[in-house]
Amino acid sequence: METKGTGRSPAWLLTAWGITRAPLLLFVFRVYAFPGPDVTSDVSVIYRGWYEVLRQGTFPLDDVTWQYPPAAALAILSPGALPFLSYAHAFFVLACLADAVVLALLLRAGRGSGRSRRGAWVWVAGVPLLGPTVYARYDVMVTAVAVAALLAGVRRPRVMGALTALGALLKVWPALLLVGAVRRRAWMSAAVTAAGVATLFAVSMPGAFAFLTFQRERGTEVESLGALVFHVARHFGWDGQVLLNYGSIEFLGPYVDRVSTAALALTGASFGWLLLWRLRARRLTAHVLADAALTAVLLFTVTSRVVSPQYLVWLIGLAAVCLSHRASRMGVPALLVVLASFVTVLEFPLGFSHVVLSDWYGITLLALRNGLLIAATVTAARRLWRSTVPPGAAAPYPPQATRTEGTPVPS
Numbered sequence: 001m002e003t004k005g006t007g008r009s010p011a012w013l014l015t016a017w018g019i020t021r022a023p024l025l026l027f028v029f030r031v032y033a034f035p036g037p038d039v040t041s042d043v044s045v046i047y048r049g050w051y052e053v054l055r056q057g058t059f060p061l062d063d064v065t066w067q068y069p070p071a072a073a074l075a076i077l078s079p080g081a082l083p084f085l086s087y088a089h090a091f092f093v094l095a096c097l098a099d100a101v102v103l104a105l106l107l108r109a110g111r112g113s114g115r116s117r118r119g120a121w122v123w124v125a126g127v128p129l130l131g132p133t134v135y136a137r138y139d140v141m142v143t144a145v146a147v148a149a150l151l152a153g154v155r156r157p158r159v160m161g162a163l164t165a166l167g168a169l170l171k172v173w174p175a176l177l178l179v180g181a182v183r184r185r186a187w188m189s190a191a192v193t194a195a196g197v198a199t200l201f202a203v204s205m206p207g208a209f210a211f212l213t214f215q216r217e218r219g220t221e222v223e224s225l226g227a228l229v230f231h232v233a234r235h236f237g238w239d240g241q242v243l244l245n246y247g248s249i250e251f252l253g254p255y256v257d258r259v260s261t262a263a264l265a266l267t268g269a270s271f272g273w274l275l276l277w278r279l280r281a282r283r284l285t286a287h288v289l290a291d292a293a294l295t296a297v298l299l300f301t302v303t304s305r306v307v308s309p310q311y312l313v314w315l316i317g318l319a320a321v322c323l324s325h326r327a328s329r330m331g332v333p334a335l336l337v338v339l340a341s342f343v344t345v346l347e348f349p350l351g352f353s354h355v356v357l358s359d360w361y362g363i364t365l366l367a368l369r370n371g372l373l374i375a376a377t378v379t380a381a382r383r384l385w386r387s388t389v390p391p392g393a394a395a396p397y398p399p400q401a402t403r404t405e406g407t408p409v410p411s
Helices: 004-008 011-028 041-054 072-081 087-109 118-135 139-152 157-171 173-180 184-204 211-216 227-236 256-280 288-302 311-323 331-350 352-357 360-388
Strands: 241-245 248-252
Touching: 011 087, 011 118, 041 072, 041 087, 072 087, 072 139, 072 157, 087 118, 087 139, 087 311, 118 139, 118 311, 118 331, 139 157, 139 173, 139 288, 139 311, 157 173, 157 184, 173 184, 173 256, 173 288, 227 256, 227 360, 248 256, 256 288, 256 360, 288 311, 288 331, 288 360, 311 331, 331 352, 331 360, 352 360
Parallel strands: none
Antiparallel strands: 241 248
């Protein structure tokens, strides 16, 4: 992916970033209309409504669509830092700034022995494939925190732990970044930061953890892996419905609860596999921290009851961090994630009406996108296991070693 010219200078990367991000800004600013549903309404209507409640010092307790950890309030309130812009326009500018921060982090990470700018290229090429949705959700901000945490990684475990905790309190999934961490300082820092920030929100703003109840009541969203069962079943007489429920388009009707339970069981099995891997892994080299994080988040994503388009932003960011290490084994999973991102924009917003109607075009798009994610997950898990678990290994903890690129890190 790197050429002779791009290996020496970031000019091509910066130029490509500017060329690909300008259309995204034009779309979210409504200079040009992107085909399909208006993806910016979440910011101008839902986020703005939450903003008005949050600025009063309380969480939106009466809104079941608020399903985020307490630090998400920081992302929703952040447009207030740009009072000279409307709420929506300020949000889009900050989302673009978060995108630029990720690129800057990846450019810095790509320097030095054993490093590569392939990761920066994955970010530059992958993000615009999702269309304007990427700037119309706060996930790009969370991804910036997660990327910073992973890149702090081996050398600054306390920083990694603190950033991971902050990310988890923004949107839960960054907690999975710790799955490959072997230094206790990272875990301790994460625990202390999470406890401190959570306590601060709990005592200062009512309803900080009401999201746990709202999240528990969610069903099977129409874009998830389990939803394919009902998309096909509608053609054979299944009499359920597709309705807006808890802030997303979900299936409601016979057997939906069973599929949702099966999804939760698969998520539990995935965590069990990760625990087994963690106990048996011995070759925990520097790049494995990122490889394990990508694998864990892929497992979480494909087994989730909800697979929203913006989830792909997480995967692109983690794949980019992986490929910043020349030794990473995640090249194929990263490519599959990028391909899945392109299919995602065809599915939402371009073809979302077909998905909601469960016609064969919509089913095909959804099956292809989810199939690519499953392939990425299986490939990542297989490569992570083979590269870190020696045949017959049974030791529960990795040995002491140095922290240089390509060698194990100390526990």
